Amino acid sequence: xxxxxxxxxxxxxxxxxxxxxxxxxxxxxxxxxxxxxxxxxxxxxxxxxxxxxxxxxxxxxxxxxxxxxxxxxxxxxxxxxxxxxxxxxxxxxxxxxxxxxxxxxxxxxxxxxxxxxxxxxxxxxxxxxxxxxxxxxxxxxxxxxxxxxxxxxxxxxxxxxxxxxxxxxxxxxxxxxxxxxxxxxxxxxxxxxxxxxxxxxxxxxxxxxxxxxxxxxxxxxxxxxxxxxxxxxxxxxxxxxxxxxxxxxxxxxxxxxxxxxxxxxxxxxxxxxxxxxxxxxxxxxxxxxxxxxxxxxxxxxxxxxxxxxxxxxxxxxxxxxxxxxxxxxxxxxxxxxxxxxxxxxxxxxxxxxxxxxxxxxxxxxxxxxxxxxxxxxxxxxxxxxxxxxxx
Numbered sequence: 116x117x118x119x120x121x122x123x124x125x126x127x128x129x130x131x132x133x134x135x136x137x138x139x140x141x142x143x144x145x146x147x148x149x150x151x152x153x154x155x156x157x158x159x160x161x162x163x164x165x166x167x168x169x170x171x172x173x174x175x176x177x178x179x180x181x182x183x184x185x186x187x188x189x190x191x192x193x194x195x196x197x198x199x200x201x202x203x204x205x206x207x208x209x210x211x212x213x214x215x216x217x218x219x220x221x222x223x224x225x226x227x228x229x230x231x232x233x234x235x236x237x238x239x240x241x242x243x244x245x246x247x248x249x250x251x252x253x254x255x256x257x258x259x260x261x262x263x264x265x266x267x268x269x270x271x272x273x274x275x276x277x278x279x280x281x282x283x284x285x286x287x288x289x290x291x292x293x294x295x296x297x298x299x300x301x302x303x304x305x306x307x308x309x310x311x312x313x314x315x316x317x318x319x320x321x322x323x324x325x326x327x328x329x330x331x332x333x334x335x336x337x338x339x340x341x342x343x344x345x346x347x348x349x350x351x352x353x354x355x356x357x358x359x360x361x362x363x364x365x366x367x368x369x370x371x372x373x374x375x376x377x378x379x380x381x382x383x384x385x386x387x388x389x390x391x392x393x394x395x396x397x398x399x400x401x402x403x404x405x406x407x408x409x410x411x412x413x414x415x416x417x418x419x420x421x422x423x424x425x426x427x428x429x430x431x432x433x434x435x436x437x438x439x440x441x442x443x444x445x446x447x448x449x450x451x452x453x454x455x456x457x458x459x460x461x462x463x464x465x466x467x468x469x470x471x472x473x474x475x476x477x478x479x480x481x482x483x484x485x486x487x488x489x490x491x492x493x494x495x496x497x498x499x500x501x502x503x504x505x506x
Contacts, residue, residue: 117252119148119243126177126196127157131240133171134161138200138240139222142229145236145245150255150287159200160237162220165189168200186216204228209272212309223248230269230276231260231283258289266299274306277340278318285322285331292334301338308343315344316392323370329355332377347388348377357433364439371398372430375405380434382406405430413437418480421447450476451487452494460498471497 119140131138138161147154161168165187169179177193187202203225204216219225226235232251238244245252249263260283262269262276270276277300284292307315322328333351335341341348357376361368371394378385385406389399404423408431412419420428420442432439452475454468462468471494478493479485 117149117245117247119145119238119245121148121238121240121243124157124196124240126192126194127159127198127240129175129193130159130172130177130191130198130200133175133177134163134168136241137161137163139237139246140240141201141237142234145238146233146251146255146287148238149236149245149252157196157198159198159240160203160222160225161200162203162218164202164218168202172200187218206272212274212311214272222246227263229263230273230279232263233260233283233287235263255287258287259293260284260288261293261296262299266296267303270299270303270306274303274310275314275318277303277307278315278322281331281335281340282318282322282325285325285328297338300340304338304340305343307340310344312344312392316394319345319392320370320374323373324368326368327358328373329358345388347379347384351377353377353434360433360439364433364443366429366433366439366443369430371401372405372433375402375430376434378402378406380406380408401427401430405434407431408435410435416441417445417484420445421480421484448484450479451490456491456494457498460494462498462501467501471501 127140138159141158141160144154144157163171165181165184168189168191169181172179172191172193175193177191179192180190182188182190182199183201187204189200191198191200203219203222205219205221205224206214206228207217208215214228216228222237226237226246226248229235232249232254234251235247235249236251237246254261260280262280280292280296280300322331325331329351332348332354336348336351353376354373357373358368374388375385378388382403385402386399389402394402404427412428412431413436416428416432416437416439419431419437423431425442425445425447428442429439431437432442452472454472457468457471457475458464462471474497475490475493478497479490482489482493
Protein backbone atom coordinates (compact mmCIF):
# COMPACT_ATOMS: atom_id res chain seq x y z
CA UNK A 116 0.00 0.00 0.00
CA UNK A 117 1.44 3.36 -1.06
CA UNK A 118 1.96 5.98 1.62
CA UNK A 119 2.95 9.62 1.46
CA UNK A 120 5.70 11.15 3.51
CA UNK A 121 3.79 14.07 4.96
CA UNK A 122 5.16 17.41 6.15
CA UNK A 123 4.07 18.78 9.51
CA UNK A 124 0.51 20.09 9.13
CA UNK A 125 -0.89 20.69 12.64
CA UNK A 126 -3.68 22.94 11.39
CA UNK A 127 -4.79 20.37 8.82
CA UNK A 128 -4.76 17.58 11.38
CA UNK A 129 -6.85 19.68 13.77
CA UNK A 130 -9.40 20.27 11.00
CA UNK A 131 -9.52 16.57 10.14
CA UNK A 132 -10.09 15.70 13.79
CA UNK A 133 -12.95 18.23 13.91
CA UNK A 134 -14.44 16.37 10.92
CA UNK A 135 -14.29 13.08 12.83
CA UNK A 136 -11.36 11.92 10.71
CA UNK A 137 -13.59 11.91 7.61
CA UNK A 138 -11.41 14.10 5.42
CA UNK A 139 -8.61 13.30 3.01
CA UNK A 140 -5.98 15.28 1.19
CA UNK A 141 -6.91 15.37 -2.46
CA UNK A 142 -5.59 16.31 -5.89
CA UNK A 143 -2.55 18.50 -6.36
CA UNK A 144 -1.22 18.28 -2.81
CA UNK A 145 -1.08 14.46 -3.01
CA UNK A 146 0.26 14.46 -6.57
CA UNK A 147 3.00 16.99 -5.82
CA UNK A 148 4.14 15.35 -2.58
CA UNK A 149 4.28 11.96 -4.30
CA UNK A 150 6.32 13.54 -7.12
CA UNK A 151 8.74 15.10 -4.63
CA UNK A 152 7.53 18.63 -5.34
CA UNK A 153 6.36 21.29 -2.93
CA UNK A 154 2.59 21.74 -3.19
CA UNK A 155 1.25 25.26 -3.65
CA UNK A 156 -2.17 24.56 -2.14
CA UNK A 157 -3.72 22.20 0.37
CA UNK A 158 -7.11 20.70 -0.47
CA UNK A 159 -9.26 18.38 1.59
CA UNK A 160 -12.32 16.39 0.56
CA UNK A 161 -14.99 15.30 3.03
CA UNK A 162 -18.45 13.74 2.96
CA UNK A 163 -19.72 16.44 5.35
CA UNK A 164 -21.94 19.09 3.76
CA UNK A 165 -20.55 22.66 3.71
CA UNK A 166 -22.77 23.90 6.56
CA UNK A 167 -21.56 21.08 8.80
CA UNK A 168 -17.94 21.78 7.80
CA UNK A 169 -18.32 25.45 8.74
CA UNK A 170 -19.94 24.67 12.10
CA UNK A 171 -17.38 22.06 13.10
CA UNK A 172 -14.35 24.12 12.10
CA UNK A 173 -15.58 27.32 13.72
CA UNK A 174 -15.92 25.39 16.99
CA UNK A 175 -12.15 24.81 17.03
CA UNK A 176 -11.38 28.44 16.25
CA UNK A 177 -10.79 28.21 12.50
CA UNK A 178 -11.71 31.14 10.29
CA UNK A 179 -13.97 29.77 7.57
CA UNK A 180 -14.89 31.64 4.39
CA UNK A 181 -17.53 30.29 1.93
CA UNK A 182 -15.31 30.92 -1.11
CA UNK A 183 -17.05 28.43 -3.42
CA UNK A 184 -20.13 27.48 -1.48
CA UNK A 185 -22.21 26.93 -4.64
CA UNK A 186 -19.86 24.06 -5.51
CA UNK A 187 -19.43 22.81 -1.96
CA UNK A 188 -16.12 24.54 -1.19
CA UNK A 189 -15.08 26.58 1.83
CA UNK A 190 -11.66 27.96 2.73
CA UNK A 191 -10.47 27.46 6.29
CA UNK A 192 -7.53 29.07 8.09
CA UNK A 193 -6.10 27.57 11.26
CA UNK A 194 -2.60 27.83 12.78
CA UNK A 195 -1.43 29.72 9.72
CA UNK A 196 -2.50 26.97 7.31
CA UNK A 197 -4.93 27.79 4.49
CA UNK A 198 -7.01 24.83 3.34
CA UNK A 199 -9.77 24.48 0.77
CA UNK A 200 -12.33 21.91 1.89
CA UNK A 201 -14.84 20.52 -0.61
CA UNK A 202 -17.74 18.18 -0.06
CA UNK A 203 -17.61 14.97 -2.11
CA UNK A 204 -19.45 15.54 -5.39
CA UNK A 205 -20.77 13.91 -8.50
CA UNK A 206 -21.66 15.63 -11.77
CA UNK A 207 -25.35 15.91 -12.56
CA UNK A 208 -24.96 17.90 -15.79
CA UNK A 209 -22.09 19.50 -17.73
CA UNK A 210 -21.94 21.78 -20.75
CA UNK A 211 -18.21 22.16 -21.32
CA UNK A 212 -17.97 25.35 -19.27
CA UNK A 213 -19.56 24.59 -15.93
CA UNK A 214 -20.99 21.63 -14.06
CA UNK A 215 -24.09 21.11 -11.96
CA UNK A 216 -23.10 18.93 -9.04
CA UNK A 217 -24.76 16.96 -6.27
CA UNK A 218 -23.18 15.87 -3.03
CA UNK A 219 -22.27 12.24 -2.43
CA UNK A 220 -20.61 10.13 0.25
CA UNK A 221 -18.82 7.92 -2.29
CA UNK A 222 -15.10 8.69 -2.48
CA UNK A 223 -14.59 6.86 -5.77
CA UNK A 224 -17.52 8.69 -7.35
CA UNK A 225 -15.87 11.98 -6.38
CA UNK A 226 -12.56 10.79 -7.84
CA UNK A 227 -14.20 9.70 -11.10
CA UNK A 228 -15.34 13.27 -11.92
CA UNK A 229 -11.75 14.59 -11.89
CA UNK A 230 -9.77 15.17 -15.07
CA UNK A 231 -6.55 13.11 -15.01
CA UNK A 232 -5.51 9.99 -13.14
CA UNK A 233 -2.64 11.84 -11.45
CA UNK A 234 -5.13 14.39 -10.07
CA UNK A 235 -7.50 11.77 -8.63
CA UNK A 236 -5.27 10.79 -5.72
CA UNK A 237 -6.42 10.99 -2.10
CA UNK A 238 -4.41 10.51 1.10
CA UNK A 239 -5.14 10.13 4.79
CA UNK A 240 -3.58 13.21 6.46
CA UNK A 241 -2.73 11.25 9.57
CA UNK A 242 -1.19 8.08 8.11
CA UNK A 243 -0.26 9.11 4.57
CA UNK A 244 -2.17 6.13 3.13
CA UNK A 245 -2.96 6.83 -0.56
CA UNK A 246 -6.25 5.98 -2.25
CA UNK A 247 -5.83 5.51 -6.00
CA UNK A 248 -8.70 4.06 -8.06
CA UNK A 249 -7.44 4.89 -11.55
CA UNK A 250 -3.71 4.13 -11.58
CA UNK A 251 -2.54 7.67 -10.90
CA UNK A 252 0.54 6.61 -8.94
CA UNK A 253 1.76 4.39 -11.78
CA UNK A 254 1.09 7.16 -14.31
CA UNK A 255 2.98 9.66 -12.17
CA UNK A 256 5.96 7.31 -11.97
CA UNK A 257 6.03 6.64 -15.71
CA UNK A 258 5.31 10.26 -16.66
CA UNK A 259 1.96 9.71 -18.38
CA UNK A 260 -0.80 12.30 -18.18
CA UNK A 261 -4.06 10.70 -19.24
CA UNK A 262 -7.73 11.36 -18.79
CA UNK A 263 -9.88 9.27 -16.50
CA UNK A 264 -12.16 7.30 -18.80
CA UNK A 265 -12.91 8.40 -22.37
CA UNK A 266 -10.87 11.52 -23.28
CA UNK A 267 -13.44 12.99 -25.68
CA UNK A 268 -16.16 12.69 -23.05
CA UNK A 269 -14.03 14.29 -20.36
CA UNK A 270 -13.16 17.22 -22.64
CA UNK A 271 -16.85 17.57 -23.48
CA UNK A 272 -17.56 18.01 -19.76
CA UNK A 273 -15.03 20.84 -19.39
CA UNK A 274 -13.22 22.24 -22.41
CA UNK A 275 -10.51 23.80 -20.24
CA UNK A 276 -9.15 20.29 -19.79
CA UNK A 277 -7.54 20.66 -23.22
CA UNK A 278 -5.18 23.34 -21.91
CA UNK A 279 -4.76 21.56 -18.60
CA UNK A 280 -3.61 18.42 -20.41
CA UNK A 281 -0.73 20.27 -22.01
CA UNK A 282 0.22 22.09 -18.82
CA UNK A 283 0.33 18.89 -16.77
CA UNK A 284 2.21 17.04 -19.49
CA UNK A 285 4.80 19.84 -19.40
CA UNK A 286 5.13 19.40 -15.63
CA UNK A 287 4.93 15.64 -15.21
CA UNK A 288 5.24 14.06 -18.64
CA UNK A 289 8.21 11.92 -19.58
CA UNK A 290 8.64 11.31 -23.27
CA UNK A 291 5.76 11.34 -25.74
CA UNK A 292 2.28 12.34 -24.52
CA UNK A 293 -0.53 9.83 -24.13
CA UNK A 294 -1.73 9.12 -27.67
CA UNK A 295 -5.48 8.99 -27.00
CA UNK A 296 -5.45 12.09 -24.80
CA UNK A 297 -3.42 14.10 -27.32
CA UNK A 298 -5.65 13.07 -30.22
CA UNK A 299 -8.77 14.07 -28.30
CA UNK A 300 -7.33 17.49 -27.44
CA UNK A 301 -6.43 18.12 -31.06
CA UNK A 302 -9.82 16.98 -32.32
CA UNK A 303 -11.72 19.21 -29.90
CA UNK A 304 -9.48 22.29 -30.03
CA UNK A 305 -12.34 24.39 -31.41
CA UNK A 306 -14.21 23.78 -28.14
CA UNK A 307 -11.89 26.31 -26.53
CA UNK A 308 -13.89 29.07 -28.25
CA UNK A 309 -16.78 28.36 -25.86
CA UNK A 310 -14.68 29.16 -22.78
CA UNK A 311 -14.43 32.52 -21.08
CA UNK A 312 -11.25 34.28 -22.06
CA UNK A 313 -10.40 34.74 -18.36
CA UNK A 314 -10.19 30.96 -17.89
CA UNK A 315 -8.04 30.61 -21.00
CA UNK A 316 -5.71 33.38 -19.85
CA UNK A 317 -5.36 31.91 -16.36
CA UNK A 318 -4.44 28.47 -17.71
CA UNK A 319 -2.12 29.87 -20.38
CA UNK A 320 -0.19 32.03 -17.92
CA UNK A 321 0.17 29.10 -15.52
CA UNK A 322 1.70 27.07 -18.34
CA UNK A 323 4.03 29.89 -19.41
CA UNK A 324 5.24 30.19 -15.80
CA UNK A 325 6.76 26.69 -15.97
CA UNK A 326 10.57 26.51 -16.12
CA UNK A 327 10.66 25.88 -19.89
CA UNK A 328 7.27 25.98 -21.62
CA UNK A 329 8.71 26.25 -25.15
CA UNK A 330 8.52 22.51 -26.01
CA UNK A 331 4.88 22.25 -24.94
CA UNK A 332 4.00 25.41 -26.88
CA UNK A 333 5.61 23.85 -29.95
CA UNK A 334 3.52 20.70 -29.44
CA UNK A 335 0.34 22.76 -29.05
CA UNK A 336 1.09 24.60 -32.28
CA UNK A 337 1.71 21.30 -34.06
CA UNK A 338 -1.70 20.07 -32.85
CA UNK A 339 -3.56 23.26 -33.80
CA UNK A 340 -4.54 24.14 -30.24
CA UNK A 341 -3.95 27.89 -30.43
CA UNK A 342 -5.59 28.49 -33.80
CA UNK A 343 -9.20 28.88 -32.55
CA UNK A 344 -8.49 31.40 -29.78
CA UNK A 345 -4.99 32.85 -30.30
CA UNK A 346 -4.16 32.59 -34.01
CA UNK A 347 -1.46 35.25 -33.52
CA UNK A 348 0.75 32.56 -31.96
CA UNK A 349 2.41 30.79 -34.87
CA UNK A 350 5.91 29.87 -33.69
CA UNK A 351 7.61 28.75 -30.49
CA UNK A 352 10.98 30.02 -31.73
CA UNK A 353 10.87 33.45 -30.04
CA UNK A 354 9.92 31.76 -26.77
CA UNK A 355 12.87 29.36 -27.05
CA UNK A 356 15.14 32.39 -27.45
CA UNK A 357 13.58 34.28 -24.53
CA UNK A 358 13.82 31.33 -22.13
CA UNK A 359 17.52 31.01 -22.97
CA UNK A 360 18.09 34.76 -22.47
CA UNK A 361 16.26 34.73 -19.13
CA UNK A 362 18.46 31.88 -17.93
CA UNK A 363 21.66 33.54 -19.18
CA UNK A 364 20.77 36.79 -17.41
CA UNK A 365 19.78 34.99 -14.21
CA UNK A 366 16.33 36.58 -14.36
CA UNK A 367 13.25 34.57 -13.40
CA UNK A 368 10.96 33.55 -16.22
CA UNK A 369 7.81 35.63 -16.39
CA UNK A 370 4.56 34.40 -17.99
CA UNK A 371 3.44 37.81 -19.30
CA UNK A 372 6.86 38.45 -20.86
CA UNK A 373 6.78 34.98 -22.40
CA UNK A 374 3.32 35.63 -23.84
CA UNK A 375 4.76 38.79 -25.42
CA UNK A 376 7.47 36.68 -27.05
CA UNK A 377 4.80 34.57 -28.76
CA UNK A 378 3.04 37.59 -30.25
CA UNK A 379 4.05 40.00 -33.02
CA UNK A 380 6.07 43.05 -31.92
CA UNK A 381 3.11 45.27 -32.74
CA UNK A 382 1.42 47.38 -30.02
CA UNK A 383 -2.10 47.30 -31.53
CA UNK A 384 -1.91 43.51 -31.83
CA UNK A 385 -0.68 43.22 -28.24
CA UNK A 386 -3.48 45.49 -27.06
CA UNK A 387 -6.03 43.37 -28.92
CA UNK A 388 -4.79 40.10 -27.41
CA UNK A 389 -4.61 41.58 -23.90
CA UNK A 390 -8.17 42.87 -24.22
CA UNK A 391 -9.37 39.56 -25.66
CA UNK A 392 -7.87 37.67 -22.72
CA UNK A 393 -9.24 40.29 -20.31
CA UNK A 394 -5.86 40.74 -18.67
CA UNK A 395 -5.36 43.27 -15.87
CA UNK A 396 -4.55 46.88 -16.63
CA UNK A 397 -0.96 46.38 -15.48
CA UNK A 398 -0.55 43.30 -17.68
CA UNK A 399 -1.99 45.12 -20.69
CA UNK A 400 0.45 48.01 -20.21
CA UNK A 401 3.36 45.58 -20.05
CA UNK A 402 2.30 43.84 -23.23
CA UNK A 403 1.85 47.07 -25.17
CA UNK A 404 5.20 48.40 -23.94
CA UNK A 405 6.97 45.14 -24.82
CA UNK A 406 5.44 45.14 -28.28
CA UNK A 407 6.95 48.60 -28.87
CA UNK A 408 10.51 47.30 -28.47
CA UNK A 409 13.17 48.55 -30.89
CA UNK A 410 16.80 47.94 -31.78
CA UNK A 411 17.74 51.16 -29.96
CA UNK A 412 16.61 49.78 -26.58
CA UNK A 413 19.98 48.13 -25.99
CA UNK A 414 21.90 51.40 -26.41
CA UNK A 415 20.93 52.87 -23.03
CA UNK A 416 19.24 50.37 -20.69
CA UNK A 417 19.16 52.81 -17.79
CA UNK A 418 17.40 55.47 -19.84
CA UNK A 419 14.85 52.84 -20.85
CA UNK A 420 14.33 51.84 -17.23
CA UNK A 421 13.90 55.46 -16.17
CA UNK A 422 11.18 56.21 -18.69
CA UNK A 423 9.37 52.84 -18.66
CA UNK A 424 10.10 51.47 -15.22
CA UNK A 425 12.41 48.54 -14.48
CA UNK A 426 9.90 45.77 -15.17
CA UNK A 427 8.92 46.98 -18.63
CA UNK A 428 12.53 47.81 -19.50
CA UNK A 429 13.66 44.30 -18.52
CA UNK A 430 10.92 42.87 -20.73
CA UNK A 431 12.06 44.86 -23.75
CA UNK A 432 15.75 44.16 -23.24
CA UNK A 433 15.22 40.41 -22.86
CA UNK A 434 12.88 40.28 -25.83
CA UNK A 435 15.40 42.27 -27.85
CA UNK A 436 19.19 42.27 -27.74
CA UNK A 437 19.95 44.38 -24.67
CA UNK A 438 21.60 43.45 -21.38
CA UNK A 439 18.85 43.34 -18.77
CA UNK A 440 21.38 42.66 -16.01
CA UNK A 441 22.49 46.30 -16.25
CA UNK A 442 19.23 47.46 -14.70
CA UNK A 443 17.97 44.49 -12.75
CA UNK A 444 19.06 45.90 -9.38
CA UNK A 445 19.53 49.50 -10.51
CA UNK A 446 17.80 52.04 -8.22
CA UNK A 447 15.87 54.33 -10.57
CA UNK A 448 16.95 57.90 -9.69
CA UNK A 449 14.66 60.87 -9.07
CA UNK A 450 15.16 64.15 -10.90
CA UNK A 451 16.76 66.36 -8.22
CA UNK A 452 14.73 69.48 -9.05
CA UNK A 453 11.01 70.18 -9.46
CA UNK A 454 8.85 72.68 -11.26
CA UNK A 455 9.42 75.08 -8.41
CA UNK A 456 13.04 75.42 -9.49
CA UNK A 457 11.87 76.61 -12.91
CA UNK A 458 9.45 79.11 -11.38
CA UNK A 459 12.24 80.38 -9.12
CA UNK A 460 14.17 81.24 -12.26
CA UNK A 461 11.45 83.68 -13.31
CA UNK A 462 9.18 81.50 -15.43
CA UNK A 463 5.49 82.14 -14.87
CA UNK A 464 3.57 79.16 -13.49
CA UNK A 465 1.76 77.34 -16.28
CA UNK A 466 2.42 74.97 -19.16
CA UNK A 467 5.83 76.51 -19.88
CA UNK A 468 7.10 75.24 -16.54
CA UNK A 469 6.24 71.63 -17.38
CA UNK A 470 7.74 71.98 -20.86
CA UNK A 471 11.03 73.42 -19.57
CA UNK A 472 11.25 70.90 -16.72
CA UNK A 473 10.83 68.11 -19.27
CA UNK A 474 13.69 69.59 -21.32
CA UNK A 475 15.90 69.59 -18.21
CA UNK A 476 14.88 66.00 -17.44
CA UNK A 477 15.74 64.82 -20.95
CA UNK A 478 19.19 66.43 -20.75
CA UNK A 479 19.73 64.87 -17.30
CA UNK A 480 18.92 61.40 -18.63
CA UNK A 481 21.21 61.80 -21.66
CA UNK A 482 24.00 62.97 -19.31
CA UNK A 483 23.64 59.74 -17.30
CA UNK A 484 21.75 61.16 -14.31
CA UNK A 485 24.26 63.62 -12.76
CA UNK A 486 23.81 65.27 -9.36
CA UNK A 487 21.94 68.43 -8.42
CA UNK A 488 24.78 70.89 -9.15
CA UNK A 489 24.88 69.89 -12.79
CA UNK A 490 21.11 69.80 -13.02
CA UNK A 491 20.93 73.35 -11.68
CA UNK A 492 23.25 74.39 -14.50
CA UNK A 493 21.04 72.59 -17.01
CA UNK A 494 17.99 74.42 -15.65
CA UNK A 495 19.76 77.78 -15.92
CA UNK A 496 20.69 77.08 -19.54
CA UNK A 497 17.22 75.83 -20.48
CA UNK A 498 15.50 78.88 -19.00
CA UNK A 499 18.06 81.23 -20.54
CA UNK A 500 17.53 79.69 -23.97
CA UNK A 501 13.75 79.91 -23.63
CA UNK A 502 13.97 83.64 -22.86
CA UNK A 503 16.25 84.31 -25.80
CA UNK A 504 14.14 82.39 -28.27
CA UNK A 505 11.64 84.46 -30.30
CA UNK A 506 8.03 83.95 -29.31
